[in-house]
Amino acid sequence: MRALQSPASVHDVLVLDRTELAPGVVLLGFHAPQLAAVTQPGQFVMAVPPGGERAAVALGIYEAQGDRASVMFFVCGPRTREFAGLREGDRFSVSGPLGNGFTLDGAKNVAIVAGGVGIASVLLPAQALVRSHVRTRLFYGARTAELLVDRERFEREGCEVICATDDGSFGHRGFITQALAATEDKPDLILACGPSPMLRATAFVAGELGVAAQLSLEETFACGVGGCWGCVVPLDRNSAQAPGFPGQDEGGSEVVYARICKEGPVFWAHELRW
């Protein structure tokens, strides 16, 4: 969402650490000083699977500090399995940082909503907010307590953390967006990353509360850099994020298809026409 994208490039990186945070959830830290220096909260990389035969995969940048950056992902297919197989000392390559991340300017009281491994895109904005002394709460939902990975990390960083699990094994039982809707301390900005139903629910709750929300969308990418128009989402045609040309959808309503990888992945909830 920031008008200026940081300078991206290809980085050959060395794996520094690999941690399985929960069954199937892997955190991969790597040596990438240049990448870490220019990454903005909410940006991602296209990571080339080390086997060299599969398409690159988009991964949110979890941490970016000093010489080290990291990505966190759920192992759900052949490509993430390849990354999960990496060990300290292995090499792979990433292109990035890519996309337009969160806009944090002016906010005083921010609610971050994360579902599952959506947590992977919200540590950087949380750190940036806390650093500027903004009240920052994390509303964090997952299926089970075990899948609420790295929860304490956010507490250590200075966030208030509110949790919900589907089975009630930790925090509220039910959806995290219900906890958001019930809050008595109304935020002035909501940031969200997670599965699509959670994002839609967040957009709904934000509308009810009358609070602006920025959603980080996920979609299958091919190029990841705006070259193929494979990852589009319909947007209000007057959005500042809309790419050049408008059009009409099948129902005849005016929309603009924006590329999630290029104009996004973060969009204002009220501008999405999905």
Added chain:
Amino acid sequence: MVTDVDLSVRIGSLELAYPTLMGSGCYGSGEEFAPFIDLSKIGGVVLKSVTRAPRLGNPTPRLVQTPAGMLNAIGLQNPGIDWYLEHDVAKFASRPCAVIGSVAGFSVDDYAYVAERLAARDEIHALELNISCPNVAAEGETFACDPRLTARVVKTVRATTDKTLIVKLSPNVTDIAGIAREAESAGADALAVINTVRGMAIDVNAWKPRLGNVTGGLSGPAIRPVAVLAVYEVARAVRIPIVGQGGIETASDALEFLLAGASAISIGTGNFTDPRIPVRIVEELHAYLAARGVRSLREIVGKANVGFANPYQYEGDEG
């Protein structure tokens, strides 16, 4: 061992410093990939296909990863030729490689209208006619599936420009060589072989097709053997150069196409695997030829295709 290997090729009147084009629809206008690769080290970029009227494209999802490849159904999303000429084309002047416009349409008249306007611009060095898009309702691909329509559209467009005209063929036909011959007689300078192979994937949990458009075009290594055969057959049928494509990710893949009879190659989906692939291919082709004492890439074109006539021989070149 030789060190001064000539990798340049000629497609019609278009001179390419390197034999590598970037596939239409996969590479934006080149700018998108500039942070990751030196564009002066590729032969050229084939721009996203443009149509007469603006097109919003297909509903989402538009992409599905499949074994050794992917399905896409973008549906020719583009701003239409008027907007394109006004807002986009001027920016292409700064590319340090060849810039090839791609034209799509739904009638012979459409193709001629767009081609004439696009070719009139100095920023556009050559044209590719996409008569083979599998992702638009009915009409899109029928041009490349019908020899008479192919002949008509190529002839009509030929009359609008002297710039190099590449005609992009579909593999979704029974006799690609026959279509190729029609395109050649109608005045094509070169042929792009192949566009994507029609395909589909189904979500077995949702009981629904995975693509918003239901069907899509398969690309990537999965289609490489299909594409190599198509090049082989077309090369035996025509004397104009062929731009081989379909799943090229390494120099060895590229060599298969060159040896089958392609004069140049194009990389689309490979750029999604690693954006450095095109430069790596050029370096490896250079090393391959140098190690064999071959001074020019042109010499190996069609060497695995018995009875094939190397197009460069007709231009008085060595090889």
